[in-house]
Amino acid sequence: MxxxxxxxxxxxxxxxxxxxxxxxxxxxxxxxxxxxxxxxxxxxxxxxxxxxxxxxxxTESEIKAVLKREFYGKVNEVKKDIHTLEDLLKFMYDNDLTDWSSPHINGWQTDWVSRVAVRELAKEICGIELGE
The missing domain is CATH 2.30.30 (SH3 type barrels.)
Known part of the structure; x- marks a missing residue:
């Protein structure tokens, strides 16, 4: 129990x-x-x-580790089908990186999973640092 x-x-x-x-x-x-x-x-x-x-x-560190694993699991799910610059550009064209379903900061909440995936893929595929 x-x-x-x-x-x-x-x-x-x-x-x-x-x-x-x-x-x-x-x-x-x-x-x-x-x-x-x-x-x-x-x-x-x-x-x-x-x-x-x-x-x-x-502990706080225990839940942070769980949340980080969950977050990067979602990031890796986004990244799994993107292998080329063409794939990355199509993904960015087809997907708004903002979650328009929930008002939050400046009226809307950012889709951080997709933003992090795009940032990592830009570095991996093109060598471009998009920032944090």
């Missing part, structure tokens, strides 16, 4: 901010069937979050 207990400090990523690490204190643990839910009080906003057991971590 769960080796977490009420009062433990834990780290998690909230669905609306998938690559932002949050921390909080466990205030409640509930088991419903095969699922274990953890209620967490955010350390900064003091808001409450209901998370599944498998979505929380003991």
């Amino acid at each position: 769960c080796d977490f207990k009420v009062g433990d400090k834990v780290y998690f990523a909230w669905y609306d901010e998938p690559y932002t690490v949050k921390s909080g204190i466990i205030t409640e643990i509930k088991c419903l069937g095969d699922l274990t839910y953890i209620m967490i009080q955010d350390s900064i906003t003091h808001g409450s979050y209901l998370m599944l057991l498998e979505e929380i971590y003991r």
